Amino acid sequence: MRLGLALGYWGRGPDPGQLVLVREAERLGYDSVWTAEAWGSDAFTPLTWIAAHTSRIRLGTAVAQMAARSPTATAxxxxxxxxxxxxxxxxxxxxxxxxxVEGWYGRPFPKSPxxxxxxxVDVVRQVLARRGPVxxxxRFHPLPYGGGDGTGLGKPLKSLTHPLRTRLPVLLGAEGPRNIAQTTRIADGWLPLYWSPTRTDAYEAALGAGSGLRPGFMVAPLVRATVCADVAEGLLPVKGMLGFYVGGMGHSGRNFHADLMGRMGYEEEARRVQELFLAGRREEAVLAVPDAFADEISLVGPRERIAERLDAWRKGPVTDLLVLARDPETLRVLAELNT
Structure with missing residues (x-):
């Protein structure tokens, strides 16, 4: 199981300590570093800065939002x-x-996601393959554009720039069972938002457990990790993240993160977190996140506890563990335990 460092997206501004953390991760042998975007910083610019200050570590977007740019622009x-x-x-x-998608990017969320x-993904693959005009x-990404509000003058184009790699890995962040199942067919990897090594049966049907995943397919979940003496205190940032995603990253009638938490056995708790958050009671929403759920999707506690729990992550289909950590000590401990 490879290790990656997940940086997420910026809040009010860039974290001046991130580059130090990335360099330490590269020194420790971490395979990859990942950035994200929400409605502020973008995912690609920080990776360009990181690329200029590193030499080996792979550079991932987890995730670049499709609505933010056309598939050709992303490619x-x-x-x-x-x-x-x-x-x-x-x-x-x-x-x-x-x-x-609709509130920030001003585009309709697709009715057939x-x-x-x-x-x-098809368009991105075509651009990178450069076998001919794209x-x-x-229905959603026609090329050339043929809508009635256009000029009708568009022509198929092929990238002027030759790609360095025609088979650059494409991974998808998917949460619903059908979306996960499609990911195993059309992508090179899956980026789960929440992963519980004790509930792998929740993913087996979507991952096609009977036939197995094809060789080289990446399963790369995010996991918040903290080496600390007090487990309850170490879980508070995990609960804060869950409270925000489950409570605030969606509408009361359509929240993919709340739905996922429900499928993982915490449906009643997820709805309660949502109710509190949407009522403006954010601190209560965070505290309403069950410690048990926060604990099973993270690696928190003393070194010995993390060592014991890390074995469960290795036994499943996870190929890459993307570690959300803010201190070099936690990165070092995980690197040592994963050897």
Missing amino acids: MHALTLDHLSGGRVLLGLGLSGPQV LTATREY TLDG
Whole structure:
């Protein structure tokens, strides 16, 4: 199981300690570093800065939001950074949700998200393969554009720039069972938001457990890790993240994160967190997140406890553990335990 460092997205501004953390992760042998985007900082620019200050560690987006840019623009970002970094890019993509897509990007959330994702990946693959002009008779991403409000003058184009790698890895952030199942067919990897090594049966049907995943397919969940003496205190940031995602990253009637928590056995608790958060009682919402759920999707506590729990992560289909940590000591302990 490889280790990756997950940096997430910026809050009010950049963290001046992140580059130090990335360099330490590279020194410790971490395989990859990952950035994200919500409605502030973007995912690609920080990776470009990191690429200029590192030499080996792979550079992933977890995730670049599809609504933020057309599939050809995303492919251009990935192609360009792949050249500048010497072939280190891992392109992680995600749909986000209706509130962000329509509220921030001003675009309709696709009524057929699986089709929209499939078309997006198809176009990205075509650009990077550079076998010919990019065309798609698609519902969401048609190329050339043929809508009635256009000029009708668009022509199929092929990338001027030759890609460094025609098979640059594409991973998808998927939460619903059908979306996960499609991911195993069309992508090179899956980026689970929450992963519980004790509930792998929750994913077996979508992952096709009977036939197994194809060789090289990445399963790369995010896990918040903290080496500390007090487990309850160490879980508070995990509960804070869950309170925000489950409570506030979606509408009361459509919140993919709350739905996922429900499928993992905490449906009643997820709805309670949502109710409190949407009522403006955010601190109560965070405290309402069950310690048991926060604990099973994270690695928190003394070194010995983390060592024992890490074995469960290794026994499942996880190929890459993307560690959300803010201190070099935690990164070092995980590197030592994972050898």
